[in-house]
Amino acid sequence: MEKLLLIGIDTRSMLNSALKLDYTIYSTSYFSTSDTPTIKNQKIILKEEDGESCGIFEDRFDSQSILEISRDYIDEVDYIIPISGISPSEFSKKDQRKILGNHDVGNIEDKYKFYKKIKDEFLTPMTFSINDIGEADEICRNYPDTQFILKPVQGSGGYGINVLDNDRDIQFNTNEFILQEYVDGISLSSSVLANEKSAKTIMNSRLLTINDFEKNSSFVYVGNILPLTKESIMSKVKDIGKINKDMIATSENLAQKFKLTGSNGVDYILNENGLYVIEINPRLQGTFECIEKSLGINMLDAHIRACQGEIVEIPKAKRYAYKKIIYSPARMKYEKIDLDNIYDLPHIGSITEKSEPLLTIIDADESFEKLYEKVEFTSEKVNSIAKKDQ
Numbered sequence: 306m307e308k309l310l311l312i313g314i315d316t317r318s319m320l321n322s323a324l325k326l327d328y329t330i331y332s333t334s335y336f337s338t339s340d341t342p343t344i345k346n347q348k349i350i351l352k353e354e355d356g357e358s359c360g361i362f363e364d365r366f367d368s369q370s371i372l373e374i375s376r377d378y379i380d381e382v383d384y385i386i387p388i389s390g391i392s393p394s395e396f397s398k399k400d401q402r403k404i405l406g407n408h409d410v411g412n413i414e415d416k417y418k419f420y421k422k423i424k425d426e427f428l429t430p431m432t433f434s435i436n437d438i439g440e441a442d443e444i445c446r447n448y449p450d451t452q453f454i455l456k457p458v459q460g461s462g463g464y465g466i467n468v469l470d471n472d473r474d475i476q477f478n479t480n481e482f483i484l485q486e487y488v489d490g491i492s493l494s495s496s497v498l499a500n501e502k503s504a505k506t507i508m509n510s511r512l513l514t515i516n517d518f519e520k521n522s523s524f525v526y527v528g529n530i531l532p533l534t535k536e537s538i539m540s541k542v543k544d545i546g547k548i549n550k551d552m553i554a555t556s557e558n559l560a561q562k563f564k565l566t567g568s569n570g571v572d573y574i575l576n577e578n579g580l581y582v583i584e585i586n587p588r589l590q591g592t593f594e595c596i597e598k599s600l601g602i603n604m605l606d607a608h609i610r611a612c613q614g615e616i617v618e619i620p621k622a623k624r625y626a627y628k629k630i631i632y633s634p635a636r637m638k639y640e641k642i643d644l645d646n647i648y649d650l651p652h653i654g655s656i657t658e659k660s661e662p663l664l665t666i667i668d669a670d671e672s673f674e675k676l677y678e679k680v681e682f683t684s685e686k687v688n689s690i691a692k693k694d695q
Contacts, residue, residue, distance in 0.1 A: 306327065306328060306329045307327075307328055307329070307383045307384065308328065308329045308330075308331060308381060308382040308383050308384070309323060309326075309328040309329070309330055309331065309382060309383070309384045309385075309386065309405075310331040310332070310333070310375070310378050310379065310382040310384070310385045310386070311323060311330065311331070311332045311333075311334075311386050311388060312332070312333045312334070312371060312372075312375055312378075312385060312386070312387055312388065312391050313334060313335075313371070313387060313388025313389050313390045313391050314334060314335045314336060314366065314388065314389050314390035314391075315334055315335065315336040315338070315341075315388075315389075315649065316332045316333075316334040316341070316388060317334075317336075317338055317340065317341040317342070317648070317649060318593050318594045318648075319386070319388060319589065319593065319605055320332055320341065320342045320344070321342060322593075322597065322603050322604060322605035322606070323605050324342060324344075325603060325606075326603070326605065326606055326609075328384075329346070330344055330346070331344075331346040331347070331378045331381075331382055332344060332346070332347045332348070333347070333348040333349070333371055333374055333375040333378060334348075334349055334350070334371070335349075335350045335351055335362075335366055335371060335390065336349070336351055336649070337349035337351060337352075337353065337652075338648070338649045338650050338651065338652075338664075339353075339650045339651065339652045339653070340648055340649070340650050346378065348374050348375065348378070350370060350371065350374065351365070353651060353652035353655035354652070354654070354655060355652075355653070355654030355655065356638070356654055356655075356656070357655060357656065358655075358656040358657075358658060359651070359655055359656060359657055359658065359661065360658065360661075361658060361661065362661060362662065366390065368390055368391050368392070368395060369395070371390070371391060372391070372395060372396075379396075379400055379403075382403065383403065384403055384404075384405050384609075385400065385403045385404050385405065386404070386405050386406060386589070386605075386608070386609075387404065387406065387588060388588060388589055389586075389588060389589075389591070392410060392414060393406065393407055393408050393409075393410055393587075394410060394411060394414070405567060405608070405609055405612040405613075406566060406567040406568075406587070406588060406589075406608070406612060407565055407566055407567065407569070407587040407588070409564075410587045412563065413563060413584075413585045413587050414459050414587070415458055415459060416432070416456060416458050416459065416483050416485075416584060417432060417433075417434040417458055417481075417483050419584065419585065420432040420483070420485075422562075422563075423559070423562075423582055426562075427555065427559070427582045428578070428579050428580060428581050428582065429581055429582045429583070430485050430486040430487070430488050430574075430581055430583070431448075431451070431485070431486040432483050432484070432485045432486070433483065433484045433485075434458070434481070434482075434483055435482055435483065435484050436481070436482075440484075441453070441455065441469060441484050444484055445469065451486055451487075452468070452469075452486070452487040453468075453469045453484050453485060453486060453487055454466055454467065454468050454469060454484075454485050454486075454487045454524075455467045455469050455482050455483075455484060455485075456482065456483050456485055457481070457482060457483075458481040458482060458483050459481075466524045468487065469484065488574045488576060488581050488583075489574075489576060490574040490575050490576030490581070491511070491538060491540050491542075491574065491575045491576070492511070492512035492513070492514060492517070492572070492573070492574055493509060493510070493511060493512055493533065493538075493548075493552065493572070493573040493574070493575055493580075494509070494510050494511075494512040494529060494570055494571065494572050494573065494590070494592065495508075495509045495510075495552045495553070495555075495556040495570065495571045495573070496508050496509075496510070496568065496569070496570055496590055496592050496596060497556045497557060497559075497560050497565070497568075497569055497570075497571065498567070498568055498569075498607060498608070498611045498616050498617070498619075499557075499560040499561070499565040499566055499567065499569060499611060499616075500566055500611050500612070500614050500615070500616060501564070501566070501614070502614075503561075503616060504556070504557040504560035504561050504565070505557065505616050505619065506552070506553040506556050506557055507568070507596060507600075507607075507619055508531050508532050508533075508592070508596055508599065508600070508619075508622065509531070509532065509533035509548075509549055509552045509553070510529040510530060510531035510532065510533055510537075510592055510595070511529060511530045511531070511533060511537050511538050511539060512526075512529055512572060513526075513527040513528045513529060513530070513629070514526060514527055515527055515632070525632075526591060526630070527629055527630050527632075528591070528627070528628035528629040528630055528665075528666075529591060529592045529595055529627075529628050530595075530625065530626070530627045530628075530673075530676075530677075531592060531595050531596065531599055531622070531625070531626055532599060532622040532625070533545070533548070533549055533552075534625075534673070536673040536674070537625060537673055542575075548575065548580070551580050552571075552573065552580065555571070555573075555580065555582065556571045559571055559582070559585060563585065563587075565585070565587060566611065566612050567588075567589075567608045567609075567611045567612045568588075568589050568590065568604065568607065568608040568611065569585060569586060569587050569588070569590075570585070570586035570588075570590035570591075570592070571584075571585050571586075572584050572585075572586070589604070589605075589608055591628065592628070593605075594626075594628065594648075594667050595626035595627070595628050595667065595669075596626070598624065598626040598667070598669040599622045599623060599624055599625065599626040599669060600619065600620050600621075600622060600623065601620065601623055602617065602619075602620065623671070624669045624670055624671045624676075625669060625670055625671070625672070625673045625676045626667070626668070626669040626676075627666075627667070627668055627669070627676050627677065627680045628665060628666070628667045629665070629666045629667075629680055629684060630649075630662055630664075630665050630666075631662070631663045631664055631665070631666065631684060631687050631688065631691075632660050632661065632662055632663060633657045633658065633659055633660065633661055633662075633663040633691050634659065634688050634691050634692050635659050635691050635692050636656065636657070636658055636659050637656065637657050637663065637690075637691045638654060638655070638656050639651040639652070639653060639654065639655055639656070639657060639663075640653065640654075640690075641653060642664075642686075642687060642690060644683055644686065644687075646666055646667060646668040646679065646680070646683055647664050647665070647666055647683065647687065648664065648665045648666075648667055649662070649664050649665040650664050651663065651664065657691075663687070663691060664687065666680050666683050666684060666687075668680050668683075
């Protein structure tokens with residue numbers, strides 16, 4: 306039996322799908338939630354223990370540490386699927402040949418290179434490469450009517466993004482940054498399967514960040530609602546059919562332009578000016594489980610087949626699906642929460658620091674209204690439990 310390694314920040318959802326396929330599965334991850342399947346060939350960096358803090362993810366996470374503990378697995382397996390947190394470019398050329406997915410992602414993961422590749426062909430925010438705050442100030446003076454945001458030139462999940470205003474308390478270090486025009490609008494996302502010959506959009510979704518709920522200029526990823534309809538977009542729009550068609554055409558065009566393979570995501574912002582292309586995520590996305598619940602397909606199988614040249618048939622959506630990550634409102638020692646739509650659960654007794662990811666709500670229903678009500682009820686309940694520890 307062929308051997309498949311899943312490697313990334315959190316492999317729980319992919320593991321559940323992988324165990325339904327005909328492979329010997331290996332897994333290395335940063336997180337190990339209590340609901341992560343336990344398999345023979347498995348390594349985890351964060352050891353959650355009773356009374357011990359899980360720490361601050363941004364301070365502790367290092368992709369190189371995952372690669373180091375994976376060395377023997379990488380040598381042993383036939384195939385590798387990198388998930389969020391691990392770039393294909395971090396593998397050696399020899400090991401890249403084992404990757405099921407994209408190999409050459411330099412012009413995608415580098416946000417400035419990506420901008421230069423698409424700016425003449427697609428609507429996208431004006432973007433500059435900068436090395437210090439002085440350069441940012443000069444650009445702002447040259448465009449007095451434009452609001453800008455600072456982003457790391459590489460990164461995902463919305464971390465490290467700051468609205469540039471009169472507060473210049475931003476530290477520049479060895480990381481490179483871009484200064485990008487701030488486009489206010491509705492965040493959307495598209496999931497697309499691709500191979501050497503074709504590309505096919507699986508589904509469009511409403512992309513959610515902390516700012517959608519708290520209006521605090523935090524762009525950290527919270528979740529998705531799909532499929533994209535006049536209800537799930539949660540804003541007044543004129544023609545949801547045209548929005549979906551434009552997203553499908555643009556996502557498939559981008560997939561072919563960048564010669565993508567497997568499952569990939571394209572993020573957008575929609576406003577009165579049109580559909581802005583923000584970035585491509587050249588890997589399996591956070592919509593993974595929602596798409597499975599909505600369509601009734603195995604997304605890992607669809608990804609692998611696309612990498613091997615076959616684009617599977619995409620059925621019509623059977624139900625809405627909603628994913629919402631809960632970031633702990635307080636420092637919390639986790640005790641069992643008796644709800645049936647929560648995942649990525651901490652180990653009993655472990656401590657989640659304030660504003661760190663606590664757990665994920667995932668649910669599905671044929672009715673958007675019922676689904677939204679269920680997820681928000683769970684969200685309120687979890688947050689109220691967490692706040693008791695204050």
